Amino acid sequence: MVLAGLVGAVLRLRGTGGKPPQNGGWRELSGDELR
Amino acid sequence: VIVGVHGLGAVGIRAVRELVGTEDVERVVMRSSRPSRVAAARESFGDRVAEWTDPDAPVDVVVVATAPGTHVDVAAQHLAAGRSVVSTSDDPDDVRGLLDLDASAAGLTIGAAFSPGLSCLLVRHAAAALEDVRLIRVAMVGFGGPECKRRRAEARSGIEPAWRDGRWASAESGPPELTWFPDPVGALDTVGGALIEPLLLHRALPSVPTISASLVVPGPTTRVTSLTTRLPGPARRERTSEPLGAVRVEVSGRRDGVDAMLVYAVVDRPAVAAGAVAAVAATRPEATEPGVRALGESPDVLAMLHELARRGVKAATFEPAT
Numbered sequence: 001m002v003l004a005g006l007v008g009a010v011l012r013l014r015g016t017g018g019k020p021p022q023n024g025g026w027r028e029l030s031g032d033e034l035r
Numbered sequence: 036v037i038v039g040v041h042g043l044g045a046v047g048i049r050a051v052r053e054l055v056g057t058e059d060v061e062r063v064v065m066r067s068s069r070p071s072r073v074a075a076a077r078e079s080f081g082d083r084v085a086e087w088t089d090p091d092a093p094v095d096v097v098v099v100a101t102a103p104g105t106h107v108d109v110a111a112q113h114l115a116a117g118r119s120v121v122s123t124s125d126d127p128d129d130v131r132g133l134l135d136l137d138a139s140a141a142g143l144t145i146g147a148a149f150s151p152g153l154s155c156l157l158v159r160h161a162a163a164a165l166e167d168v169r170l171i172r173v174a175m176v177g178f179g180g181p182e183c184k185r186r187r188a189e190a191r192s193g194i195e196p197a198w199r200d201g202r203w204a205s206a207e208s209g210p211p212e213l214t215w216f217p218d219p220v221g222a223l224d225t226v227g228g229a230l231i232e233p234l235l236l237h238r239a240l241p242s243v244p245t246i247s248a249s250l251v252v253p254g255p256t257t258r259v260t261s262l263t264t265r266l267p268g269p270a271r272r273e274r275t276s277e278p279l280g281a282v283r284v285e286v287s288g289r290r291d292g293v294d295a296m297l298v299y300a301v302v303d304r305p306a307v308a309a310g311a312v313a314a315v316a317a318t319r320p321e322a323t324e325p326g327v328r329a330l331g332e333s334p335d336v337l338a339m340l341h342e343l344a345r346r347g348v349k350a351a352t353f354e355p356a357t
Binding site: 023024025026027028029031033034035 | 160217218299300337340341344349350351352353354355356
């Protein structure tokens with residue numbers, strides 16, 4: 001019970017929303033994309 | 036052009052650094068309430084800069100980089116003297132006051148920093164690639180200097196309205212949400228409502244029904260690494276102990292008839308990037324055209340992003356795997 005409470009507290013502290021990107025990645029915009 | 040820099044804090048001194056290397060800038064003059072900072076800048080940049088002592092000196096554009104909360108009065112003084120102004124303030128009260136100033140005789144560019152500033156340029160760039168833009172989300176982490184950090188820490192109580200479904204609505208602080216910035220910043224909790232971007236972006240993109248912004252508030256559970264980023268911008272310039280910051284924008288609309296979302300971001304030291312943004316804004320032709328405008332209303336956003344990239348402030352886009 002105490003452990004569940006602690007986990008719940010951490011989740012509240014760290015936030016509940018947000019879905020991590022499942023795949024893909026960051027790529028620098030090329031010069032052609034800024035013309 | 037002759038450019039003045041008023042205020043030599045973390046952002047102002049970076050603006051001087053960027054301006055002295057700009058081809059079109061004939062001269063840079065500096066004004067600060069702290070003489071030691073003027074002396075240090077003169078030592079660093081030599082005869083390419085000068086102290087701004089003559090109030091009647093012919094200055095075309097002034098980058099105002101004084102403390103948050105002072106920009107309205109400082110800008111009004113320069114505008115009254117016929118000098119165009121570029122403000123770097125992220126203070127919501129400053130921004131609202133600046134929007135009300137009379138700039139019928141000289142130009143006034145508002146929000147020319149990291150956030151707002153770079154954030155608005157990224158949004159405009161993304162929006163230009165979409166049709167029927169429905170949603171804009173801005174998130175940022177970082178601070179430009181000690182004064183900015185203090186303000187960010189206070190931002191928990193400074194809730195700015197968001198533009199939701201075509202009207203201004205009180206932002207709900209709500210629970211934090213994880214936002215994924217590029218490495219090495221990574222995922223951090225952001226809370227809504229503390230940034231002025233919705234107000235400025237609504238001016239630039241009035242037909243977009245929903246514009247919100249969220250911020251990583253400095254605290255014991257948030258930490259930004261100062262490791263060199265994998266993006267090349269900050270790495271090739273000055274190395275300092277200042278932590279990295281990031282701006283990330285999501286713009287949703289339609290492209291080629293289907294729903295689409297573009298995600299752009301920049302990881303950089305906020306004061307360094309803000310100085311570059313201010314310098315680029317001050318040397319744009321529209322900077323001296325009479326009228327009040329947010330940086331995000333600029334007619335040629337691409338040219339500014341291109342110039343910023345040349346100066347090392349590089350944007351990235353998130354690409355889903357195909």
